[in-house]
Amino acid sequence: MRRAAAKQGREPTIALINIVFLMLIFFLVAGTLAVPLDPDLSLVKTTELEGNAPADALVVHADGRMTHRGTPVADATAFFTALPPEARDKVRLVPDRDLPAKTLVRLGRALRTAGAGQVVIVTERGLP
Template identity: 70%
Template sequence: MKRMARKSEREPTIALINIVFLMLIFFLVAGTLARPIDKGVSLVRTADLEGTAPADALVVHADGVMTWQGVPVTSATEILSSMTEDARARVRIVPDRDLPAATLVDIGRSLKMAGAGQVVIVTERGLK
């Protein structure tokens, strides 16, 4: 007796590829149907804007010197005592690029232990 050749079951990958292809075509068509911006409008350029630190942020220089609102401060308790309750809920630090990471972590930890709610580090991209 001859054995019947078993039909191999095909995987449904062809159907999946077709669905993905149709979705690709849909998004290409939907993206081109959007109205273009008026030709007379020119968009604002922000490349030349100078980013500045927020006025209520703690600025830490490369040598570890801290200033708050332009006044040099020496400790986290001194900073938090001069802040309002709302400002203590979210303390922003603007560190110098050359400040050692260990110093930044120590400052953040001392602010948390002194009673700061949330310590946020403001970066260059966040300023722009």
């Protein structure tokens, strides 16, 4: 009688190790697609550049006064009722950097209760 030869099969963990290795390589490549900024680079300063707010936005200054297209606005409800009906779905607020947050929240709530569909706060985009 002959003894049956033991079957030599591939180890199932080898396939798993290969998949994990390929995933590691993929994430290494995907993570380096965005080239980091050169540390010696100094960005352009735009402090003297005059920025303009969007035309239909309510500008709120640091002291709480509001303007729309350069003219003073008494309150948020008066601003909202002066808007054309097609602009009432999305109302834009441009707050000053030094405006207290509770004032900004109060203005947003006043616009929402006046009937604004969406209140958008326009901000300056920062560099990540």
